Amino acid sequence: MAREMTEKQTSVYTAPIVRFAPSPTGFLHIGGARTALFNWLYAKAKGGTFLLRIEDTDRARNSEEAIGAIIDGLKWLELDWTGEPVSQFSRAHSHKEAAEELLAAGHAYRCFLTKEELDDMRARAEAERLPLTIRSPWRDRPASEAPDHMPFTIRLKAPREGETVIEDHVQGRVVFPNKDLDDLILLRSDGVPTYNLAVVVDDHDMGVTHVIRGVDHLTNAARQTQIYKGLGWNVPEFSHVPLIHGPDGAKLSKRHGALGVEAYRAMGYLPEALRNYLVRLGWSHGDDEIISTAQLIEWFDVDGIGKSPARFDFAKLEALNAHYIRAASDEELFDRAVHILPEISGGDSIAKALARGASPRFRAAIPSLKERSKTLIDLINGAAYVFASRPIELDDKAAKAIDEEARHMLAELLARLKSAKAWDAAALEADVRTFAEETGRKLGKVAQPLRAALTGSTVSPPVFDVMAVLGEEESIARIADHAAHS
Ligand code: GLU
Numbered sequence: 001m002a003r004e005m006t007e008k009q010t011s012v013y014t015a016p017i018v019r020f021a022p023s024p025t026g027f028l029h030i031g032g033a034r035t036a037l038f039n040w041l042y043a044k045a046k047g048g049t050f051l052l053r054i055e056d057t058d059r060a061r062n063s064e065e066a067i068g069a070i071i072d073g074l075k076w077l078e079l080d081w082t083g084e085p086v087s088q089f090s091r092a093h094s095h096k097e098a099a100e101e102l103l104a105a106g107h108a109y110r111c112f113l114t115k116e117e118l119d120d121m122r123a124r125a126e127a128e129r130l131p132l133t134i135r136s137p138w139r140d141r142p143a144s145e146a147p148d149h150m151p152f153t154i155r156l157k158a159p160r161e162g163e164t165v166i167e168d169h170v171q172g173r174v175v176f177p178n179k180d181l182d183d184l185i186l187l188r189s190d191g192v193p194t195y196n197l198a199v200v201v202d203d204h205d206m207g208v209t210h211v212i213r214g215v216d217h218l219t220n221a222a223r224q225t226q227i228y229k230g231l232g233w234n235v236p237e238f239s240h241v242p243l244i245h246g247p248d249g250a251k252l253s254k255r256h257g258a259l260g261v262e263a264y265r266a267m268g269y270l271p272e273a274l275r276n277y278l279v280r281l282g283w284s285h286g287d288d289e290i291i292s293t294a295q296l297i298e299w300f301d302v303d304g305i306g307k308s309p310a311r312f313d314f315a316k317l318e319a320l321n322a323h324y325i326r327a328a329s330d331e332e333l334f335d336r337a338v339h340i341l342p343e344i345s346g347g348d349s350i351a352k353a354l355a356r357g358a359s360p361r362f363r364a365a366i367p368s369l370k371e372r373s374k375t376l377i378d379l380i381n382g383a384a385y386v387f388a389s390r391p392i393e394l395d396d397k398a399a400k401a402i403d404e405e406a407r408h409m410l411a412e413l414l415a416r417l418k419s420a421k422a423w424d425a426a427a428l429e430a431d432v433r434t435f436a437e438e439t440g441r442k443l444g445k446v447a448q449p450l451r452a453a454l455t456g457s458t459v460s461p462p463v464f465d466v467m468a469v470l471g472e473e474e475s476i477a478r479i480a481d482h483a484a485h486s
Contacts, residue, residue, distance in 0.1 A: 016048035016209045020074075020081070021088075021199070023055045024066035027260025028073030030312070031214060031244050031252070034278040038212050038241060040079040041279065041300040051206055052081040056089045057198055073261040077271050086206060088198050095193030098201045098231060099154045099186040107230035108186055110152040111138040134182040151189035156226060158183050164222045169239040169302040171215065176222040184223050196220055200227045208236050212302060215240040239302040242309040244281055249311065257312040266343040268375030270328065270336065273321040281310035290323055322374040330366040337362075337376045344377065353387035361386045361469055368465040385455035385466060390474075391481045398452035402482050406449035410483035412439065413446065414476065423472045425464040432464070453482040 020036040022028065028036075043050035052074070056062045071085070102108035113136050125132040138146070139157060146152070159178045166174040186197040193201075199220070203211065211221070218240045228235045246256035264274055276291055283304045285291065291299070325333065338354065341347035354362065365383045373379040385392075394402065402410070416435050421427065436446045451463045454475060460466055467475045 016042065016046050017051065017207045018043050018048060018210050018212060019051040019053050019203070019206060019208050020079075021053040021055050021202075021213070022070050023058065023061075024063065024070055025058070025061045026066055026069075027262060028070045029260055030257055030264075030278070032070075033073060033077060033261050033274070034244065034281055035213055035241065036074060036079050037077065037275060037278050038239075038283070038300075038302070038305070040081075041296055042210065042212060042302060044297040045300040048209075050079070050081050051083065051086065051208070053086040053088060053202055053206065055195075055198070056087055057092075057193070057195065059089070069260065069262065076265055077261060077275060086202065088202055091198070091202060091205070092193055094205060095198045095201045096187060096191065099193065099197060102156065102186065102227075102230050103154060105230070107157050108154050109136075109139055109157055109183075110143045110146070111136045111155045111183070111185075112143075112146045112150045112152045113138065114150075131180070132182075133180065136183060139183060153185045153189050154187040155183040155185055156230060158226050164225050166218070166221050166225065166238055168218070168221070169237060170242070170305045170307060171218065171240050172307075174218060174222075176219070181222060181226065184226075186227070196223045197227060200224050200231070200233075203236060204228070204231070204233050210237045210239065210302075212239040212241065215242050239305065241282055241305055242307060245309045245311050247311050247313055249309075252312055257314060262343075266340055268340065268344075268377035268379070269317065269321050270324045270376070273317070273324040276324070277317045277320050280316075281312065282306055290320065318374045325370050325373050325376070325379065328370070330363060330370070333366050333370060333376070333379060334359075334363055337380050340376060341380075344380070350380065350387050353389070358387055361471070365461070365465075365469045368461045368469075372461070382461055385457070385460055386469065388456060390478060392453070392456040392478055394452060394456050394482075395458075397458040398456050401448050401452040401458055404484070406445075406452075407482060407484035409439075409441065409446060410449055410453060410479055411485070413450065414479050414483050417476060417479070420472070423468065423475075425462070425468040428467050429464040449482075450479065453479050 018039040020032075020039050022032050022036075040050045042048065054067055054070070056067070067085075074081070099108060103110070113134075118134070121134060122132055136155060138152075139155070143152075158181055162178050164176045164178055164181065166176070168174055184196060185194050187193055202208075221238050221240065225235050244252050244257075246252045246258075248256075252258040261274070265271075272293060275293060275296070279291070279296055279300070280289065283300070284306065285299045285304060288295075328336075338351075341351045362383055365386050366379070369379050369382040373382060413432070413435055416431065417428075420431055432446055432450070433443060436443045447463050448458060451460055451466070452458060454460075454463065454466050454470065470478070
């Protein structure tokens with residue numbers, strides 16, 4: 001297989017039809033999500049249509065659960081498609097019809113090769129260390145010579161001379177010598193259509209004009225082109241996208257991000273951040289890193305997709321997510337955080353706290369938390385003090401911070417706070433600073449025990465924000481719980 005660069009091609013279609021065609025053997029993994037995104041963006045950018053086809057022909061490996069997870073993942077990423085998802089399995093009759101058509105036109109033949117004969121060919125190829133290229137005698141032998149009641153497959157009569165050429169928008173001109181491509185099976189002996197036949201017939205019947213998918217399908221593109229030509233159908237335009245690798249350049253492993261999109265949702269990423277991140281894994285627009293979906297729709301084209309594999313980088317994803325968290329409205333963050341509670345550890349007790357009335361305080365905590373959260377999990381963890389109930393449990397460091405002297409200081413401070421004129425972060429900060437100065441204490445000596453009493457921890461959002469969020473009554477009560485009684 002030779003690959004050469006070619007000039008940039010221009011599409012002959014004005015309104016493209018693209019599709020995402022996952023096999024439902026697992027969750028919507030990150031590579032599939034990026035393929036879906038590229039197709040969705042292409043349709044949006046060109047005023048085209050984005051379709052969804054579930055490639056559910058492998059009955060043993062498919063599950064309803066996986067189909068549900070793929071659909072959920074796409075919905076969460078907000079990649080909407082037109083119409084109902086198409087089930088490839090349910091279209092088996094059309095696939096068979098196409099095979100019959102090829103047979104009738106002399107572009108396919110019934111092959112009676114037995115399993116033993118095929119095993120022999122395989123063994124010979126192995127012994128000679130040659131790639132297995134099936135040469136069936138039935139290609140040129142009339143079926144009438146076949147023994148009665150022998151099972152047969154239907155094979156494509158693929159051209160043996162010349163080349164099959166893919167003018168790929170990403171990979172360039174890719175040339176496959178036809179001598180290397182054997183006569184692929186279209187229908188198995190049990191009448192079940194093969195994958196390549198099903199894809200061609202479905203893409204044709206769905207009116208697909210552009211196929212954007214992983215580069216692992218490049219050889220299939222050559223085989224599919226031969227089927228298209230046999231059927232006399234237009235070949236769609238191809239864009240085969242490089243795979244996603246780990247940060248070390250090796251195949252993407254679980255540890256390095258090869259997860260389902262639902263795992264990213266549970267890790268607290270926002271869909272707009274993941275979209276921005278995924279599109280940059282392979283596609284670029286100058287040096288732009290933060291690109292809104294509206295801008296992506298304006299700029300996206302397959303010609304901007306690079307040929308070398310992209311490397312997954314969690315730190316970049318986090319930085320983008322932090323940006324989108326800061327940019328999101330408080331209400332949206334509240335909703336999204338509440339939405340993922342069932343998926344995270346400790347989420348149950350937080351949901352209970354919200355049901356008991358912590359919602360207004362959680363809402364109030366979001367503006368200061370979102371400035372310092374990389375993920376929704378950071379946001380939720382940062383709000384732990386909101387969900388805690390009195391008496392606040394102190395962690396080890398907080399317990400150390402509230403020593404005897406601190407308990408007396410808190411009692412003094414409490415008296416002062418009870419007469420606070422205004423209960424907002426700025427006024428409280430001014431009061432506490434004045435208190436520290438007047439009593440000859442460093443601000444830290446006041447703020448740290450105060451923080452410990454209010455949150456049970458020595459790390460929290462700014463303590464005056466915490467007091468404002470908790471409100472006067474709750475703050476006073478929490479401080480009183482740890483203040484010395486005189
Ligand atoms: N079902 C194939 C996959 O999940 C995609 C086939 C295609 O896009 O043509 O890899």
